Amino acid sequence: MTLTMDWGLLLPALLPVAALALILVVEAIAPTARPVLVVLAGFGLVAAAAETIPGLVGDDDPRLTLCTPAPDGRCMWDGGALTSTLQLAILLSTLAVLALISVRRAGVIELVMLLASASGGVAVVAARDLGTWLITLELATLPVIALVAWRDRRAAAHGALTLLTTSLVSFGLLVLGTALWVTATGDPTLTGESLATAWAVPEQRTLAGLATVVLLAGLAFKLSAVPFHAWTPTTLTSGPLPISALLASSSKLAAIGALIVVLAPYDAVVDLSPGPHVVVAALVILTVASMLTGTVMALRQTEVVRLLAWSTVAQAGWILLPLTALTVAGRQAAAVYTLVYAVAGLVAFAAVRAIHGRRVEDGRELTAYTGLFRRDPLTGGALALALLVLAGLPPGVIGLVAKIVALRPAVSAGLWPVAVVAVVAAVLGIAVYVRWFAVLFGEPTIDAPARPAQRRASLGVALIGSAVLVVASALPQLLVGLVS
């Protein structure tokens, strides 16, 4: 079998791997040159990010590669605009996490794991066949477990164990779902034609629906959607903060990319009769449960990282909301929402790290943030903006825009009850973030945590992220237009 290859399209995934290999070689030759390794990793990520730009600005030519020969050629790699956007976001958020880990402390293990995870994330959003999709999805998530555990703390090991257990179950589900999909459609690639063919036969249709539901369950672990969310608060609070930021940003982007790939073939069957009601029902259950559980749990938290963890669960519901429509517009809206959430989440995590420093396990209560806006206007301002965006309140306009963009496909698909639940969750969600937002503007107390010595990188990430949010709030069409 011959495949057409367009290396340019593969470069975003290959460059981090190349950087990874180079780092291993350099480390073997000169074990003391650690700063060089960090620079190499950074270069790898930036170069890969640069390679995604043509996909963003290019014209409408299909950017397909790894295609089998015509007439019934299948392409296993799609580097279109939506894919490129997600890839860029994954690479840049990994770069931000690298900055949060701090140049001085990043060991070779961390660098390798980060690059592997980034490469897997970049690949999974572009993959169009089940084999690549499954392998790269695991490549994107498994290194994170190691990163969580890579600390000699009991709590971290505990968190990593939780993540490992769930990841294994998730992997099992994904393999099962993949197998069911191939059984149902007889096609290892995810295309609308083969799904439509399978849909015509009742038995195959049921099997395809079951395959999708099982795949959804497997992906819901990565997205931390209820009821597959239990690992999230434990892992996010016990692991190192930068890795929590990675789980909340880059991993989410990879997971939503993977989900978009799985749901894309449903374009071909969404208007048929009978329609894919099972898939819609599964998505709606995940959406509603995640939004409500995540929000009410976040309302009760007083520890900020745990609050952010539960808000991740709630935001997972919002990410899934537009997908319930099973349309192109819905997938784009999900991507936009995830992008906005990832940036705001990164800013929030970076601000938390800038306030508490490297040893962030203790005293991360809401009370430690009293009067932050006066004590530390830069961090306080960035954090306030991120919270407003997460809540969807002006002046964090982009958060509001993202929520409206996410609601629109569900409404136009006629899923009114879900939209109503989403609105209720949005209102409760405002309460979640305003609880935190409000303490920022109080009078500073005496027992405020001391400002950490090394926090330039964290502050930088927070401020660059805030700048992105401000620009996106002023010109929302930039971000919305990027994927539509």
Next chain:
Amino acid sequence: MSALTVSHWLVGLPVLAALATLALRRTPHLAALVAVLASLASVVLATIGLFVAPTRFQGIIQVREPVQVGGIEMPFELGAGPATAAVAAVVALVAAAVLVFTRWYLEDDDRLAQFAATVSLFTAAMMLVVHARDLVLTLIGWEVMGWCSYLLIGHWSRKESARRAAYKAFIVTRVADIGFVLGIVGLVAGAGSTGLDAVIDAWSGPDTPATPAVRSALLALVVIGVLGKSAQFPFQDWLPDAMEGPTPASALIHAATMVAAGTVVLAQLFPVLVHADGARWLLGIATAVTMVGAAALALGQSDLKRLLAWSTVSQVAIMLSALATATEEIGPDPALFHMWSHAVFKSLLFLTIGWLSVVAGSTLAVALRGAGNVHQLARVAWLFGLLALAGAPFVVGGLSKEHVLVTAYEGAIGSGGPGVIVLAALLVTVVLTAAYAMRAHLVVTAPLERAEPSAAGDDHPSGMPSDAVLAALAVLTVLTVVGGLILITGLFDIHRASQWWMLLTLLLISIGAGVSWLARSSGDPRDAFVRTRRHRALADRGLGFDTAYRRLIADPVLGLARVVAFLDREVVDGYVRGAAASAGIAGWFAERGHRREAPSAGVGLVALGLIVAAGTAVLTWR
């Protein structure tokens, strides 16, 4: 210099003056000087405007590509015409006189600069209303005037009564403005343009955009706004209370701006108004009631400044009544002419009483007895001002009032409007006006030897104003006497009046003045008309309209607000509190469910998820 350039400068210059004055507020006297110089420049400009004014029927309008806002065109044009030039000239003149007087009257006031700036802005707004050929510009000028009047009336904001008067003026005129804005919006919507000429073309022809009833209703709404701003029944009560403001402010509000603005706007809309019978009836009846009632109240005031205020209400009613009764051939110019002459003599009267009150230390009639003896000019100015007010022949007020009478008569015999009622009210008003003018004259020029003039305030020990003030008063006095000559210029389109009307008014004035003269023995003729203490108090309180406003409007509105606040707090907020409580309870349950965040619990939830997924699959299996 073209007429159009003049009108642009007349609007722009006072705005610039206001900004400059405000910028110089740290040096109040310099600031006031700047305002005075700018206003004098405005007078010069306006005088040029009189000479370059277009001849009759040839209004010049700026031609400009209209701004398209939705389906509405907005040309934002200013215009110039013969009557416009005359009105603008008198506005500029009165504003200049007021500013000159202010420099002396408020010499030691710490907020002199702010006052002068507000006067300049006020003038600019009035100039905008006068020159606007676009209803949006009219509305802007109208609203800015309302705001400036609030600032001027409440200038002495340390006084509780001044604050209340300012609030009252603002709220009463705002309430009436609801009608004004609605009417304007309706007219504009029908015409598809905010340009005055487009509106007139659309609504005055035989085929209006809506039925004639709608046209009448829209004009009636505009008339309601005008009644509010011009202090006509039933909105009249704010104006006498506005006497709490400094006297120059009163002179400005009463003579040339604010209350006169309604006349200008209705004159601009006259071609539509003349076809709107409902609006004319409303205007005619309201003005007929107002002119008689206000004149009677003026007779009963214990405070001469409030007497002048009620006389303004009555005189404005006279000019508006000319608009209500005029036929299409007569046009709006009799009303504008009366506004013109009223501006001249009323500013003269107010500035004179401002001077006299400084001498006497009060504006009460008791205190002002014989105050006119302080200076020959004061006596002359007061006398001619009152003669004009009473409508004596040949002085400016007499000429204009005669034309209003002729207009009402022509309207009464010529068309079906409210002419008869207005004519009757006018004749009664002439008698009453002569009576209270005579009373004011008798009080001020009573032959009393004043013990010493030291009753004056500490600010002005001599009680003698500066030469500039005297000059301004002299100019106004001369204009009051010979101002009628403006008819020769032909700026106002007015027909000749019959001699018989002059004889009739002379007779009526003699009756009114004679009655007052006969009642002079008691010192103040008022005591002969209003005998009991209770009646005097009732007259001073304007027949208790303030109480009526509070009982009928303010209290119900406040009560409604309380009901809404209660509903908001107890009912609407109830849902919010309920949502908060249920979210809290849900959170408590959810937390119980997540108490053991251990791998085992995670796997348990995974198993649960699997069961759900498998169940879904089995259920959908057919």
